[in-house]
Amino acid sequence: MPFYNHANLAIAIQMTIYDPSRLEMAITRVSNWVLTRYYKRFIDELELQENDKVLDFGSGTGYMTKLISKKLPGEESWITCVEISEKWTKAARKNLKRFKKADFCTGMITELVMKEKFYDKVVIHVVLHDIAKDERQAVVKALTKTLKKKGKLIIRDPTNPSHGMPPEEIREVMKKAGMVELHSQLTERKFLGEVFDGVFEKK
Numbered sequence: 001m002p003f004y005n006h007a008n009l010a011i012a013i014q015m016t017i018y019d020p021s022r023l024e025m026a027i028t029r030v031s032n033w034v035l036t037r038y039y040k041r042f043i044d045e046l047e048l049q050e051n052d053k054v055l056d057f058g059s060g061t062g063y064m065t066k067l068i069s070k071k072l073p074g075e076e077s078w079i080t081c082v083e084i085s086e087k088w089t090k091a092a093r094k095n096l097k098r099f100k101k102a103d104f105c106t107g108m109i110t111e112l113v114m115k116e117k118f119y120d121k122v123v124i125h126v127v128l129h130d131i132a133k134d135e136r137q138a139v140v141k142a143l144t145k146t147l148k149k150k151g152k153l154i155i156r157d158p159t160n161p162s163h164g165m166p167p168e169e170i171r172e173v174m175k176k177a178g179m180v181e182l183h184s185q186l187t188e189r190k191f192l193g194e195v196f197d198g199v200f201e202k203k
Contacts, residue, residue, distance in 0.1 A: 137176060
């Protein structure tokens with residue numbers, strides 16, 4: 001079981017405190033339920049092994065993380081949810097209350113002291129583009145440190161110029177963090193538009 005020395009501050013994107021409103025949380029819960037099949041298809045693409053240790057970065061309500069937990073029946077498996085808001089963390093705890101091999105970290109990943117070389121997979125699902133551009137490299141570097149050698153970082157992010165990241169920028173951030181691209185593709189997703197799906201491996 002991993003242990004962490006967490007920062008006491010919930011430091012959010014662009015160094016501002018962020019907590020969702022009740023309405024935002026309610027809408028998110030409804031959309032999670034509506035998108036269950038979408039999440040399941042995405043999780044199938046993660047190629048999870050029963051004893052994998054997984055870090056879900058930007059886990060939100062923990063709904064998708066709960067679905068991931070069902071793919072991890074092994075005794076050595078583990079899940080860590082990382083969020084910037086105590087409200088989201090509280091929601092994730094509730095969703096994962098039946099899964100005992102989990103912990104929850106609140107704060108900016110660059111401010112948290114995480115166990116290094118521990119995780120088999122890091123999942124970034126529609127999150128990286130919302131981080132301030134000048135913070136993205138440090139965030140990915142911090143996530144990479146948590147991965148084992150040959151550990152994989154799986155990312156899905158929209159590429160829309162008004163609210164997304166260009167594929168070449170994602171690749172550059174990963175390369176600078178010491179990650180090697182295994183495969184990627186651009187696909188059209190309902191509600192998201194064009195997205196970049198990529199799998200990167202730690203050297």
